[in-house]
Amino acid sequence: MSRQTARGGDPRKVNGELFTLTYGALVAQLMKDYENDEEVNKQLEKMGYNIGVRIIEDFLARANSTRCNDFRDVAEQISKVAFKMYLGVTPVVSNWSPAADEFSLLLENNPLTDFVELPEGHDALIYSNILCGVLKGALEMIQMDVDVKFVQDQLKGDNITEIRLKFIKRLEDAVPVGED
Amino acid sequence: MADEVLFEFLHMELVALIHRDAVKDEKDGCIAKLESIGFRVGQSLIERFTKDCSRFKDELDTMKFICKDFWNSVYKKQIDNLRTNHQGVYVLQDNKFRFLTQMSNGKQYMEAAPKYLAFPCGLIRGALSSLGINCIVTAEVSAMPACKFQIQIQRM
Numbered sequence: 001m002s003r004q005t006a007r008g009g010d011p012r013k014v015n016g017e018l019f020t021l022t023y024g025a026l027v028a029q030l031m032k033d034y035e036n037d038e039e040v041n042k043q044l045e046k047m048g049y050n051i052g053v054r055i056i057e058d059f060l061a062r063a064n065s066t067r068c069n070d071f072r073d074v075a076e077q078i079s080k081v082a083f084k085m086y087l088g089v090t091p092v093v094s095n096w097s098p099a100a101d102e103f104s105l106l107l108e109n110n111p112l113t114d115f116v117e118l119p120e121g122h123d124a125l126i127y128s129n130i131l132c133g134v135l136k137g138a139l140e141m142i143q144m145d146v147d148v149k150f151v152q153d154q155l156k157g158d159n160i161t162e163i164r165l166k167f168i169k170r171l172e173d174a175v176p177v178g179e180d
Numbered sequence: 181m182a183d184e185v186l187f188e189f190l191h192m193e194l195v196a197l198i199h200r201d202a203v204k205d206e207k208d209g210c211i212a213k214l215e216s217i218g219f220r221v222g223q224s225l226i227e228r229f230t231k232d233c234s235r236f237k238d239e240l241d242t243m244k245f246i247c248k249d250f251w252n253s254v255y256k257k258q259i260d261n262l263r264t265n266h267q268g269v270y271v272l273q274d275n276k277f278r279f280l281t282q283m284s285n286g287k288q289y290m291e292a293a294p295k296y297l298a299f300p301c302g303l304i305r306g307a308l309s310s311l312g313i314n315c316i317v318t319a320e321v322s323a324m325p326a327c328k329f330q331i332q333i334q335r336m
Contacts, residue, residue: 015253017228018221019182019190025217026194033201047193051186058185086183111182115224 016088020114027127037124044126048133056138059085071167072096074144075103078135078165087111091163107161110154118155126150131163143171184256191279195295211298218302219309226307229253239333242311243270250307268333272304273326280325293321304329 030040063081068074075093083105084090091105112128126132132148139146147166152158194217198210229250236242247259251274261273279296283289297319305317314334321327 014182014184014187014256015225016182018225018254019187021221021224022187022190022194022217025220026190026197028220029213029217030197043197047197050193050196051189054189055185086186088182 013088016111017114020111023112023130024116031122031125037122037126041124041126041129044129045133045136048130048135049137050133051130052134052137052139053141055086055134056141059138071100071103074139075105075165079105082138095162095164101167103165104151105163105165107163110161113155113161116155123156126153127155128153128161135163135165140171143173145169145171188278188282191296191299194299199295211294214295214298215302215305218299219306220302221299222303222306222308223310224306225254225303226250226310230311236311239313240264242308242313243272243331246304246307247272254303268335270331270333272329272331274329275326277325277327280321280327283324285324289324290321293324293327294319297321297327301329304331 027040027044030043031037034040034043059082063077063085065077065081068077079091079093089107089109089111091107093103094106095104096102110128112131116127118125118127129150132150135148136146145168147168149164150162151164152160152162154161195214198213202210230245233245236245243262243264247262251257251259255274255278257274257276257278259272260275261271263271263273277300279300280293283292283296301317301319305315308315308317308331314336316332316334318330318332319327320330
């Protein structure tokens with residue numbers, strides 16, 4: 001037999017190209033359905049958010065991480081554990097603000113953009129905006145209100161892809177109405 | 181390499197997105213849309229999967245590739261049963277289809293199943309079309325989470 005079936009490695013991993021291509025087809029569909037880029041960005045973030053609020057459960061169940069003491073711990077967990085586990089890359093944490101409430105994730109290669117070129121006339125499109133949504137949704141589930149946005153993107157000609165996370169406030173557990 | 185959970189969530193969001201804005205009567209439109217997205221992905225995916233492959237002997241050989249290698253790369257398992265009438269109809273049975281395993285096994289969500297099978301049908305059709313086989317792919321569920329994909333070859 002000349003054909004090889006065995007694709008070794010971690011049994012929990014799917015083919016990366018499948019993921020990248022599916023995401024690409026999704027963005028293409030959104031661009032067809034919504035006329036302007038801002039609306040596409042919003043939809044992507046919303047989808048990311050929905051993924052984030054679910055994926056945190058999976059993360060906590062599998063990562064065996066301990067409680068984070070400060071935002072620096074959170075940053076470490078996101079880059080070294082979460083990104084590694086889900087996307088197979090480890091972004092560099094840097095550009096801390098003096099108050100240590102803001103940092104950047106620097107991605108040298110973004111798996112979502114592997115085969116991507118932005119068509120002309122779509123300068124406002126934030127192709128990987130789903131990542132912002134995922135981070136926001138996941139952190140919200142562990143009581144952190146965080147602002148997440150792209151500040152640099154290799155797709156737009158920058159040297160590196162940079163996601164900026166800004167801690168806003170700790171969320172208090174809201175007790176559902178009628179349950180005291 | 182991406183994690184399978186992430187891919188599963190992405191697919192769920194994709195299904196939800198397409199259905200979110202649609203009115204009730206547009207159900208068929210949603211399925212068609214999802215199928216065409218799958219088609220696109222399947223088309224490009226198969227080119228990457230087969231780049232180191234030797235040429236396929238015949239149609240059946242191609243189907244075997246879909247059942248084994250292709251299925252393995254996408255769903256982390258192989259098709260459990262492949263049947264054919266040797267006249268252009270192939271039935272691929274997956275006893276534990278990935279996108280259905282998160283749903284209850286009862287009859288309760290049977291109606292929701294087609295939504296989650298449109299993209300996979302498109303994947304198969306796209307892959308086969310890149311390999312020069314025109315076909316129609318339909319899916320059928322009789323008991324969750326098992327699923328049968330029927331491939332009907334269109335001869336010109």
